[in-house]
Amino acid sequence: MERNQLRRQVRLMRQSLFDQGFLDEQFVQLEELQDDANPNFVEEVATLYYRDSSRSLQILEQALQRNPRDFNKLDNYMQQFKGSSSSIGAKKVKADCQQFREYCNAGNAEGWQGKLGQSRHHVDPSNQESHQQPESSLD
Amino acid sequence: MHLSNGMGSMSTASSSGTWKSGDVVSDQFPAGLRVLVVDDDPTCLMILERMLRTCLYEVTKCNRAESALSLLRENKNGYDIVISDVHMPDMDGFKLLEQVGLEMDLPVIMMSADDGKSVVMKGVTHGACDYLIKPVRIEALKNIWQHVVRKKKNERKDVEQSGSVEEGDRQQKPSEDADYSSSANEGSWKNSKRRKDEEEETDERDDSSTLKKPRVVWSVELHQQFVGAVNQLGIDKAVPKKILELMNVPGLTRENVASHLQKYRLYLRRLSGVSQHQNNLSNPFMSPQEASFGAMSSLNGLDLQTLAVTGQLPAQSLATLQAAGLGRSTGKSGIPMPLVDQRNLFSFENPKQQHMSSSKPMNLLHGVPTTMEAKQLANLHQSAQTLGAANMQVNAHGVQNSSLLMPVPQSQPRGQILNESSGNHVPRHSSSVGQPIISNGMGNGVLGRNGIVDSGRGVGYNPVHQNSSMLNYPLNNSSQLPGNNFTLGSTPVMSSLASKGAFPEDVTSDIKRSSGFMPSYDMFNELQQPKSNEWDLQNVGLTFDVSQHTHSIHGSLDPSVLVHQGFSSSQRGGQSRNPSIVGKTMFSVGEGSHFGNMQNTGHHLNGRIVDNTVRIKAETVPDATSQTSFFHEQYGQDDLMSALLKQQDGLGPAETEFDFDGYSLDNIPV
Numbered sequence: 001m002e003r004n005q006l007r008r009q010v011r012l013m014r015q016s017l018f019d020q021g022f023l024d025e026q027f028v029q030l031e032e033l034q035d036d037a038n039p040n041f042v043e044e045v046a047t048l049y050y051r052d053s054s055r056s057l058q059i060l061e062q063a064l065q066r067n068p069r070d071f072n073k074l075d076n077y078m079q080q081f082k083g084s085s086s087s088i089g090a091k092k093v094k095a096d097c098q099q100f101r102e103y104c105n106a107g108n109a110e111g112w113q114g115k116l117g118q119s120r121h122h123v124d125p126s127n128q129e130s131h132q133q134p135e136s137s138l139d
Numbered sequence: 140m141h142l143s144n145g146m147g148s149m150s151t152a153s154s155s156g157t158w159k160s161g162d163v164v165s166d167q168f169p170a171g172l173r174v175l176v177v178d179d180d181p182t183c184l185m186i187l188e189r190m191l192r193t194c195l196y197e198v199t200k201c202n203r204a205e206s207a208l209s210l211l212r213e214n215k216n217g218y219d220i221v222i223s224d225v226h227m228p229d230m231d232g233f234k235l236l237e238q239v240g241l242e243m244d245l246p247v248i249m250m251s252a253d254d255g256k257s258v259v260m261k262g263v264t265h266g267a268c269d270y271l272i273k274p275v276r277i278e279a280l281k282n283i284w285q286h287v288v289r290k291k292k293n294e295r296k297d298v299e300q301s302g303s304v305e306e307g308d309r310q311q312k313p314s315e316d317a318d319y320s321s322s323a324n325e326g327s328w329k330n331s332k333r334r335k336d337e338e339e340e341t342d343e344r345d346d347s348s349t350l351k352k353p354r355v356v357w358s359v360e361l362h363q364q365f366v367g368a369v370n371q372l373g374i375d376k377a378v379p380k381k382i383l384e385l386m387n388v389p390g391l392t393r394e395n396v397a398s399h400l401q402k403y404r405l406y407l408r409r410l411s412g413v414s415q416h417q418n419n420l421s422n423p424f425m426s427p428q429e430a431s432f433g434a435m436s437s438l439n440g441l442d443l444q445t446l447a448v449t450g451q452l453p454a455q456s457l458a459t460l461q462a463a464g465l466g467r468s469t470g471k472s473g474i475p476m477p478l479v480d481q482r483n484l485f486s487f488e489n490p491k492q493q494h495m496s497s498s499k500p501m502n503l504l505h506g507v508p509t510t511m512e513a514k515q516l517a518n519l520h521q522s523a524q525t526l527g528a529a530n531m532q533v534n535a536h537g538v539q540n541s542s543l544l545m546p547v548p549q550s551q552p553r554g555q556i557l558n559e560s561s562g563n564h565v566p567r568h569s570s571s572v573g574q575p576i577i578s579n580g581m582g583n584g585v586l587g588r589n590g591i592v593d594s595g596r597g598v599g600y601n602p603v604h605q606n607s608s609m610l611n612y613p614l615n616n617s618s619q620l621p622g623n624n625f626t627l628g629s630t631p632v633m634s635s636l637a638s639k640g641a642f643p644e645d646v647t648s649d650i651k652r653s654s655g656f657m658p659s660y661d662m663f664n665e666l667q668q669p670k671s672n673e674w675d676l677q678n679v680g681l682t683f684d685v686s687q688h689t690h691s692i693h694g695s696l697d698p699s700v701l702v703h704q705g706f707s708s709s710q711r712g713g714q715s716r717n718p719s720i721v722g723k724t725m726f727s728v729g730e731g732s733h734f735g736n737m738q739n740t741g742h743h744l745n746g747r748i749v750d751n752t753v754r755i756k757a758e759t760v761p762d763a764t765s766q767t768s769f770f771h772e773q774y775g776q777d778d779l780m781s782a783l784l785k786q787q788d789g790l791g792p793a794e795t796e797f798d799f800d801g802y803s804l805d806n807i808p809v
Contacts, residue, residue, distance in 0.1 A: 026274040033189050033277070041189060049182045079226050083252035084182040086274040097252075 020092075027089030049088045056081040075101055169284030170195035173217060177207040177235065178224040178250075183273065187222070190277045204230035211243050218245060219287045222271075225251035225258060233265045240266045242356060246286040250275055298397040355395040361388065365399060374407070 017023045034041040056077060063074050082097030174196045178184045184200050191198045199218070201207040204227050211218060221239055225232040236247045249262040250271040262270040268286040271279050357365070368385035369377040379397035386396070 026276075029274075029276060030186065033186075033193060038189065045182060045185055045189075048185055052180065052182050076226055079251070079253055080180060083224070083226075083273045084180045086252050087180075087183045087186050089274065094252075 022090065022092050024089050024091035024094075026086065030089060045088060049084060049090070052084055053081065053093070056084075071105075075105070167195075169287075172196045172284050172287060173199070173219045174283070175199045175201060175207060175210065175218045175221045176223075177201045177204055177221065177227070177232075179203065179227045179229075180224065183224070183275075187275060187280075190275070190280050193277060194281050196280075203227070204232070204235045207235065208238060211239060211245070215243060218243075220246050220248065220283060222248045222250060222283070225249055225253065225262070233261055236262070236265050236267055244290075246290045248283060248286065294398060297401040298394045300397075300401055355391060355399075357399055361386075361391075362399075364388065365396070365403070369400070369403065374404075 014023075018027075030042050030045060060074065060077050060081070063070065063077060078097050078100045082094055082101070085093040085097060174191055176184060176187050176191065176198060178187065179202050181202065184202060188198045188200050199210065201210060204223070207221070207223070211221070223232050223235055227235075232249055232251075236249060239245055239247050246268040247266070248269040248271060249267040250273055251258060252273040254272045259270050268290070269283070355361075364386045365382065368382040371385060372378070372381055377400065379393045379400055382400065383391060383393050383396045
């Protein structure tokens, strides 16, 4: 009973993530990669991503603080971040990254700041972790 | 991670020697393909690994480029394909790509979240066999094995071709061969290929389980040995087996030599600026030529010309060679490119885009003509023979020589061509040297018309544009030229040359090499015979100032451009074609009494004499300075001679002197 409920919850949550645009097709691909031989693949990848992305965001923030701002470097960092975000299917984050890069190109630092904050929110673990855990707990 | 559990067993099973190089592919293929993934992003790395394992490939992860390189080096045959990210902190992905290509010659796939056109283009130019955009989907990875197969296939084909192609080569025009690597060749080599396949398969495989045979790194020394062996045998006769024997390097297989020879040939072709294949083979050959040229002053001119014409060796090299040969500095032409450079150029590793080298050759010619004239002429005669030899050398080097040799004076139709040339400078060869040589108008096809009037520009006489068209042009009119028939057709030229006695073999060989560069040779010979002396001088005069027309002598003579430019450029480019200016290229540049121009060009010709024959039609070559070598095709040798002589006087009123419409290289300032 509870199990079913939980499952349903997870399903809904997952769906909402997709609906809200946090996740995209790529995530589905990752899910497909998971199988019996690799049951926790998605979880592992997500964990890795969170760790990695928080580090990236930190670096980005630091780089933004620095004056004068090295937009090239920022661009590179952002490129990296975008890559991993897109690989995991984090759609919004990826979009943010794209925006960042545009700001970068335009030399718009303020825009950066704003976006950075937004990205943090998008990547927010609570969003996705909660999604992951229920699933794994249901195994 | 447990991921590997399932795959582990599979991978081991599949990796056991399933992948056989060549056609033989194990049933399990592409399973077991050994992939090396390099990416600093751990998330991506993990995802990729998982995906690749799902495709049943054997995966090795690496998060740093340096460690990837060392892994590859330690285990030369351990991987079949490399997938690398573009943006990495320790080393640029493209740099890694280049390294892998050079050292291990493995197919490399680039990937990035960046899908900008410039980045993707960069991947292409650096030699990546594919570019994936992140997020990478598993479907994209499923097909990466095709790159491995393709590479192996091409390799094998190369080997076969170089080996079995030797004979075939002779018969076919270099142009055709030029594209060894292109699939076009496949058809022709099918039979041999098949034969070779069998042999190769057994030979190649050092260990049956590896995909490729151990890679041979062609170090500088090894390459030098190789070149030496090839030179010894003569480029046409250089068969892998013999080369291997001459080199006497333990551990080197015939296949290694064969594929290297293949590349070398392409390189030469490029250098010679044969329009057919313009690979920028640098003119490494030039350097050696210099030495030999010294002796053959006249030859130099010719050689250079030929080379210049043929290809890469655009004027510059020619000029240089000429200068070298003639012993006179290409002062005029200022053959900038020392032959030596060319040498460097030739390294397969080097970006084949060495047009530059070709430009150098231009200079050679360039310089040569001027001074050479007097000497040249005399020398030419003798050198003709030497030239022949020189040519050989040159040839050995590769196409370059041929281009040089064919001093086909690209006298561009002054009026018309010059304009073009000057303007265009043989844009083609951006390789700085404006190697007009190639552009010597011989411009494939273009030559015919205007006259390849090599306005003395460095158009490396190579009327032999790679396209036989070159030959056509002047030859058409060559009625005047007794001997010269500037038959562009390389073959014909050769014969004429042969008859001349001038480097017959060389010429031919050059011509062959230069694929079409014949004409110049022919001219030269013709010239030689009758008035070699004069001609030479004339030619010399024709050596258009290479410097001036450097641009024109671009190594990569654009056929059309070449024609115009060719000559001007060649002249400029240091077409220093020796007096051997086969320049009989008589280009009916124009009618006109451009002699005045001729004279100018003559100056420039610096020894571009080769173009003497080219009658510069009275085109009023506006660009007097450069061209000088309006070789009027029709110009008979006699005319040329007189014209030349006249020119020598000081570029006298060419017009008056020459009856012909074009100017003979009178302008050649001797």
